[in-house]
Amino acid sequence: MMALLTVNNLCTTFSTPEGVVRAVDGVSFSLERGEALGVVGESGSGKSVTVMSLMRLIATPPGRIESGEAIFEGRDLLKLPEANLRSIRGDEIAMIFQDPLTSLNPFLTVKRQLTEVLETHRRMSPKKALTESIHMLELVGIPSPAKRINDYPHEFSGGMRQRVMIAMALLCRPKLLIADEPTTALDVTIQAQILELIADLRHEFGTTVILITHNLGIVAEVCDHVAVMYAGKIAEYGKMGEIFVRPRHPYTQGLLRSLPRLDEKRAARLESIVGQPPDLTLLPTGCAFHPRCEVKSEHCLREFPSAVRFGDHHYAHCWHAEDRS
Amino acid sequence: MFRYLLRRLLGAFFVVVGITTFSFFMIRIAPGGPFDSEKMPPPEIMRNLEKKYHLDEPLMLQYARYAKDVLVHFDFGPSFRYPERSVNEFIDLGFPVTLRLAIYSMIIAVLIGISSGLIAALYQNSRWDYSAMAFAMLGVSIPDFVLGPLFQLIFGLKLHWLPIAGWDGANFYVLPSLTLGSMYAASIARLTRGGMLEITRQDFIRTARAKGLSERVVILRHMLKGGLLPVVTYLGPAAAFMMGGSMVVEKIFDVPGLGRHFVNSALNRDYTMTLGLTIFFSAIIVLFNLIVDIAYTFLDPRVKYE
Amino acid sequence: MSSIAAVSDIQLEKKSSLWLDAWCRLKKNKMAMVSSFLVVAFFLLAIAVPILSPFPIDEVHYDSIGMAPNTLHWFGTDILGRDMLARTFYGLRISLAVGLTATLVSFAIGVVYGAVAGFYGGKVDALMMRFVDVVYGLPYMFFVIIVMSVFGNNILILFMAIGAVSWLTMARIVRGQVLSISQKEFVEAARSCGVRNRTIIFRHLIPNALGPIIVYTTLMVPRTILVEAFLSFLGLGIQPPQASLGSLASDGASAMDLYPWLILFPGVVLAILLFALNYFGDGLRDALDPRMKK
Numbered sequence: 001m002m003a004l005l006t007v008n009n010l011c012t013t014f015s016t017p018e019g020v021v022r023a024v025d026g027v028s029f030s031l032e033r034g035e036a037l038g039v040v041g042e043s044g045s046g047k048s049v050t051v052m053s054l055m056r057l058i059a060t061p062p063g064r065i066e067s068g069e070a071i072f073e074g075r076d077l078l079k080l081p082e083a084n085l086r087s088i089r090g091d092e093i094a095m096i097f098q099d100p101l102t103s104l105n106p107f108l109t110v111k112r113q114l115t116e117v118l119e120t121h122r123r124m125s126p127k128k129a130l131t132e133s134i135h136m137l138e139l140v141g142i143p144s145p146a147k148r149i150n151d152y153p154h155e156f157s158g159g160m161r162q163r164v165m166i167a168m169a170l171l172c173r174p175k176l177l178i179a180d181e182p183t184t185a186l187d188v189t190i191q192a193q194i195l196e197l198i199a200d201l202r203h204e205f206g207t208t209v210i211l212i213t214h215n216l217g218i219v220a221e222v223c224d225h226v227a228v229m230y231a232g233k234i235a236e237y238g239k240m241g242e243i244f245v246r247p248r249h250p251y252t253q254g255l256l257r258s259l260p261r262l263d264e265k266r267a268a269r270l271e272s273i274v275g276q277p278p279d280l281t282l283l284p285t286g287c288a289f290h291p292r293c294e295v296k297s298e299h300c301l302r303e304f305p306s307a308v309r310f311g312d313h314h315y316a317h318c319w320h321a322e323d324r325s
Numbered sequence: 326m327f328r329y330l331l332r333r334l335l336g337a338f339f340v341v342v343g344i345t346t347f348s349f350f351m352i353r354i355a356p357g358g359p360f361d362s363e364k365m366p367p368p369e370i371m372r373n374l375e376k377k378y379h380l381d382e383p384l385m386l387q388y389a390r391y392a393k394d395v396l397v398h399f400d401f402g403p404s405f406r407y408p409e410r411s412v413n414e415f416i417d418l419g420f421p422v423t424l425r426l427a428i429y430s431m432i433i434a435v436l437i438g439i440s441s442g443l444i445a446a447l448y449q450n451s452r453w454d455y456s457a458m459a460f461a462m463l464g465v466s467i468p469d470f471v472l473g474p475l476f477q478l479i480f481g482l483k484l485h486w487l488p489i490a491g492w493d494g495a496n497f498y499v500l501p502s503l504t505l506g507s508m509y510a511a512s513i514a515r516l517t518r519g520g521m522l523e524i525t526r527q528d529f530i531r532t533a534r535a536k537g538l539s540e541r542v543v544i545l546r547h548m549l550k551g552g553l554l555p556v557v558t559y560l561g562p563a564a565a566f567m568m569g570g571s572m573v574v575e576k577i578f579d580v581p582g583l584g585r586h587f588v589n590s591a592l593n594r595d596y597t598m599t600l601g602l603t604i605f606f607s608a609i610i611v612l613f614n615l616i617v618d619i620a621y622t623f624l625d626p627r628v629k630y631e
Numbered sequence: 632m633s634s635i636a637a638v639s640d641i642q643l644e645k646k647s648s649l650w651l652d653a654w655c656r657l658k659k660n661k662m663a664m665v666s667s668f669l670v671v672a673f674f675l676l677a678i679a680v681p682i683l684s685p686f687p688i689d690e691v692h693y694d695s696i697g698m699a700p701n702t703l704h705w706f707g708t709d710i711l712g713r714d715m716l717a718r719t720f721y722g723l724r725i726s727l728a729v730g731l732t733a734t735l736v737s738f739a740i741g742v743v744y745g746a747v748a749g750f751y752g753g754k755v756d757a758l759m760m761r762f763v764d765v766v767y768g769l770p771y772m773f774f775v776i777i778v779m780s781v782f783g784n785n786i787l788i789l790f791m792a793i794g795a796v797s798w799l800t801m802a803r804i805v806r807g808q809v810l811s812i813s814q815k816e817f818v819e820a821a822r823s824c825g826v827r828n829r830t831i832i833f834r835h836l837i838p839n840a841l842g843p844i845i846v847y848t849t850l851m852v853p854r855t856i857l858v859e860a861f862l863s864f865l866g867l868g869i870q871p872p873q874a875s876l877g878s879l880a881s882d883g884a885s886a887m888d889l890y891p892w893l894i895l896f897p898g899v900v901l902a903i904l905l906f907a908l909n910y911f912g913d914g915l916r917d918a919l920d921p922r923m924k925k
Contacts, residue, residue, distance in 0.1 A: 569772030
């Protein structure tokens with residue numbers, strides 16, 4: 001079966017007063033239909049910029065997509081004319097953003113913001129769009145949706161707002177749903193509900209999902225594949241189970257050790273990765289992770305590691321990936 | 326909503342009461358009475374005059390009488406300089422003229438200001454942006470009383486397109502309205518640009534684009550309302566300034582408006598007239614500000630009337 | 632006490648780099664630099680020209696009435712044969728003096744009012760700011776005119792009257808700054824060490840609120856100059872034999888068809904001055920608050 005989305009060697013740069021920064025530096029991955037990919041990394045690792053580049057939502061300037069291709073059902077998203085891309089956005093590929101308070105337009109009712117999607121992509125009459133929107137709100141668990149749809153975003157609670165965002169994204173039954181840290185701005189209890197909702201809806205509609213987060217625990221709940229990003233590059237990629245059981249990259253291993261585990265008998269001390277996330281204007285040579293790495297060698301300082309494969313769907317960019325398991 | 330309106334109206338009323346009180350005592354505590362600078366009339370006439378204007382009564386009684394006349398009966402009393410005419414007569418004659426001038430100027434300011442501000446914001450850092458903003462800065466910097474004569478010189482005396490003075494029909498309205506409106510057009514252009522650029526940076530605009538909306542819909546539906554809010558806020562103070570500006574423009578173009586009467590009353594020391602017109606203009610401005618505030622609560626759903 | 636000193640040292644260090652950054656940004660802004668040069672040039676001309684000019688500003692020459700600009704009288708002469716170059720720059724001098732003094736008055740009132748409101752907060756703040764809100768909506772020009780007509784056309788009264796009506800925005804800005812800064816740790820530190828309220832206001836709060844205050848003060852100068860010119864144009868400001876750019880323009884406007892240069896030169900000088908001051912103020916704001924730009 002052909003992949004739904006194949007990204008090859010994506011590079012995105014930002015020009016800043018300190019110089020040009022490579023926020024995304026040669027990212028490649030591919031996504032099968034129905035798959036759910038979790039993209040994990042610290043802030044500044046380039047995970048958000050990667051998906052924003054796919055949708056061409058990077059502010060230009062200062063941002064610029066330097067190179068690469070993103071083949072979505074045979075069309076290269078990065079080279080498509082703006083008008084064609086627009087008909088894909090919100091229809092075939094939809095997005096959910098981090099903060100539902102700032103991501104919904106405060107000046108427009110929820111009704112206006114939902115129905116306009118259907119009116120644009122499905123050419124629905126306002127009346128039909130309204131019925132459809134109310135139905136979708138009901139599906140994402142908004143109580144008395146027929147009434148609430150006339151409210152403004154600030155009249156909803158944080159969790160409800162994110163549900164509205166999700167409803168908005170799912171209106172056209174997109175083939176690909178990109179969720180950019182959808183739970184970061186929410187309370188912990190609400191986070192779980194929203195994740196559950198995304199997981200449920202994914203199975204119901206068979207939607208392919210890219211979930212961006214800095215929290216491996218969240219990935220475990222929703223995704224079947226994981227890409228770990230560091231300093232604009234994919235450090236390790238693999239099936240959820242494999243990554244969790246046999247992580248190969250020291251960075252992934254560090255991330256996993258910093259997760260609280262329920263199965264530990266004793267209250268084990270949580271470890272954190274030493275050092276700070278890298279400054280993109282002053283990237284270390286070779287493997288950007290080496291200043292924080294426990295197993296670094298001379299080689300790591302000189303050259304970025306090529307991919308080391310472990311089976312068909314698991315690779316890590318680390319010179320010492322094989323020695324460690 | 327109704328309670329909010331009532332409370333705001335009541336508040337506005339008290340502001341007008343405050344202005345009346347302040348202006349009244351301001352004028353009365355002035356060193357020297359109204360007749361000081363002129364030659365003194367004979368004592369019996371003086372007494373009659375004092376009786377007519379109730380100047381023989383204690384100050385507090387005078388104040389109470391005046392406040393009641395003004396606030397209850399909307400009666401500003403007789404003019405001091407032209408005793409046979411009342412201040413209300415001047416208002417009846419002059420205010421429609423000033424109001425018309427102000428409305429035309431405001432329309433010009435809003436039309437020119439918003440459209441050039443939008444162009445500047447949508448083509449940010451382009452040649453259009455720079456020239457629109459340089460023009461706006463020029464507009465802010467050239468005072469009415471320089472611009473007005475300049476217009477008269479160019480469009481009146483040199484080109485003979487438009488009359489340079491008077492108020493007898495549509496072609497007489499053009500130059501005064503343009504003169505009065507230009508400075509506000511410039512300010513509105515700058516505010517529009519700033520507001521729109523602020524909105525462009527918002528997350529919800531990214532959402533709107535991610536939804537695949539056309540650029541036209543993104544701008545008209547998602548950006549315009551929030552982007553123009555600063556302009557709406559500005560309209561209140563702008564109206565207040567415009568009432569002041571109309572004094573100058575009415576003088577330059579010899580427009581028989583209320584601003585001229587106000588300036589003349591100040592120059593002639595026509596105290597009751599100065600006092601009455603100050604209260605009248607202030608009341609108008611307070612009312613206008615109230616309307617702008619209420620309009621704002623409709624435009625920005627986040628603002629609750631409390 | 633030493634801990635407080637240390638805290639304010641850190642604060643100072645941060646500040647100096649802030650000012651340095653701002654200066655670098657300002658230097659790059661060509662229009663702002665040209666404007667500041669123009670403002671300085673006008674200042675110098677306003678001082679020098681009336682002194683250096685061979686024609687005293689009030690010397691009447693009946694043999695040179697209403698002369699167009701020529702090599703002897705660069706800006707022409709007025710209907711009393713007075714040299715317009717000398718008069719224009721003398722008027723500029725008065726305009727600048729009024730602008731600066733009135734700005735100073737409103738600066739003082741606004742800073743004190745805003746700092747007090749922001750510092751005490753709560754009910755005091757609410758009441759004080761409500762008053763500002765109410766007065767803000769009033770047509771202050773009328774009150775200035777009342778004051779001018781009641782107290783007579785005295786230049787000192789003019790300074791005071793203009794200053795007294797233009798402090799409102801300053802008070803708002805200062806209050807906002809103080810409110811945001813007084814939440815910060817170093818004020819807590821000072822307070823916990825028992826430093827007196829007045830000391831906190833003047834040593835800690837005001838210096839830290841300086842950026843926006845400087846910007847607004849710069850932008851207030853052209854505004855007060857404009858108000859003065861406006862009043863003088865109406866005959867309610869500067870009185871003869873003194874002259875400001877506004878009163879010169881007023882004289883010129885009445886004889887415009889015959890002697891257009893009488894309004895042209897004072898008007899153009901005033902417009903350039905205001906333009907330069909506005910541009911400089913804008914540039915300063917962009918430099919001090921880079922977030923506002925773009």
